[in-house]
Amino acid sequence: MTDLYSEAIKTREDHLYNVMSNDRFLQKQGLNNEIPFFIFPYNPKEQTDIEKMGKRLKTKLELKGVRILKINLYDLSIDLLKKAGIFEDILSNEHDLLPSELFEDLQGSLDPERHIVPEIGRRMKAQFYDILWITGVGEVYPWLRSHTVLHNLQSVATEQPTLLWFPGQYSFSQTGGSSLKLFNRLADSRYYRAFNILDYQI
Secondary structure (H helix, E strand, O other), rough: OHHHHHHHHHHHHHHHHHHHHOOOOOOOOOOOOOOOOOOOOOOOOHHHHHHHHHHHHHHHHHOOOOOEEEEEEEHHHHHHHOOOHHHHHHHHHHHHHHHHHHHHHHHHHOOOHHHHHHHHHHHHHHHOOEEEEEEEOHHHOOOOOOOHHHHHHOOOOOOOOEEEEEEEEEEEOOOOOOEEEEEEOOOOOOOOOOHHHHHHHO
């Protein structure tokens, strides 16, 4: 890793720490009554370094007294498939199924409205936390789409800030609206109700 690359990671790490340890952010101030959803977009090529940064950041925030509830969508999906009793069957039959058949099988047990978000809600109720982190977005594509998860989260995640770690681009313009582009190339549906945390000012 070059010094310049390291500095770019550190700059974002410092910004995220300063924002998420600040009472203004934790108390959801300055959002104009919008839901407290934030997106942290990053280059997918940085995935390994971002994961390391996330671990450091979580430790530093918790030492500051900021409690993080981290939910990885991939791990959550595995848990739900095991709970439904179909995980081993999917592993055994994966190579024999058409992509459309596998997608249909997964959709039944990983529907965001009926399964994913209710399970997130249960985990939220089971733990005291200040910020909800949603990770694993890239690992669950195309079975789960980030905009669908965010849309359904609006029914349960409104009390504390939520941060979606997004491997791709998130942009907003007055003319084009918001744009989620997974892996910097796969356009997701538009989602208008989240803020880019890199633009958040203390």
